[in-house]
Amino acid sequence: MARRVVGLTLDNLDDLTTRCRSCVLWELDPMSGRRAHDRGAAAAEKEAWVSAALLDWGSCGRVLYLDGEVAGHALYAPPAYLPGETRFPTAPVAPDAVLLTTVDVRPAHRGGGLGRVLVQSVAKDLTRRGIRAMEAYGDARPGAQQLADSCTPPVGFLLGVGFKTVRPHPRYPRLRLDLRTALSWREDVEGALERLLGSVHRGRPIPVRAPRSTSGPLSPRGEAV
Numbered sequence: 001m002a003r004r005v006v007g008l009t010l011d012n013l014d015d016l017t018t019r020c021r022s023c024v025l026w027e028l029d030p031m032s033g034r035r036a037h038d039r040g041a042a043a044a045e046k047e048a049w050v051s052a053a054l055l056d057w058g059s060c061g062r063v064l065y066l067d068g069e070v071a072g073h074a075l076y077a078p079p080a081y082l083p084g085e086t087r088f089p090t091a092p093v094a095p096d097a098v099l100l101t102t103v104d105v106r107p108a109h110r111g112g113g114l115g116r117v118l119v120q121s122v123a124k125d126l127t128r129r130g131i132r133a134m135e136a137y138g139d140a141r142p143g144a145q146q147l148a149d150s151c152t153p154p155v156g157f158l159l160g161v162g163f164k165t166v167r168p169h170p171r172y173p174r175l176r177l178d179l180r181t182a183l184s185w186r187e188d189v190e191g192a193l194e195r196l197l198g199s200v201h202r203g204r205p206i207p208v209r210a211p212r213s214t215s216g217p218l219s220p221r222g223e224a225v
Helices: 030-038 042-056 083-087 114-128 155-160 179-183 186-202
Strands: 003-007 061-066 069-077 097-105 133-137 164-167 174-178
Touching: 003 114, 030 042, 030 083, 061 114, 069 114, 097 114, 114 133, 114 179, 155 164, 155 174, 174 179
Parallel strands: 097 133
Antiparallel strands: 003 061, 061 069, 069 097, 133 174, 164 174
16 A cells, blocks of 8 residues: 655645635634635635645645545644634744644544654654744544544644643643654654554554634534634
């Protein structure tokens, strides 16, 4: 089984999930996001945002493929590019960090460590660009422990891949990852992935590991996207 992680571009933008492809929760302020959804223009606004980010800043996402099939993606950008961040009670992100907004692994591939692979790929990209850290707003709802259809990664997942809480909150804590720590995972991640792919080849079950939109209250699920 071949694995490939590539940068997000306009050419592969449609490989995002339908929900995420038309989500402008992060990319627009609440009022602009509501207007975009009312006009049915959210997908066009998302494409415009990706285009501008690529021109002004560079890669703002990673897409993971297994044997040519989309298995997941991650999105990230400096907070200045993400006016939707103001929705969160633990904002703002530290000035030296990039904001990891989304880590999404497709249902058929969840539980095998691919979310961690995506985070490491983001870390490698940011380190090459001289960035020291990334931060994320976690979903702290009870039971939100694995990557699912959410606008924010579960706190349990973020803690499991090395993030540490820098501003607690009962619903949306802010967490931070030193990128030097993330890059030290390389051998562990590659070994885990080899075991995962080996299990698939042998037909054995894959072991499960714990690892803009509206002007109203932030929704962590599809209702906000």
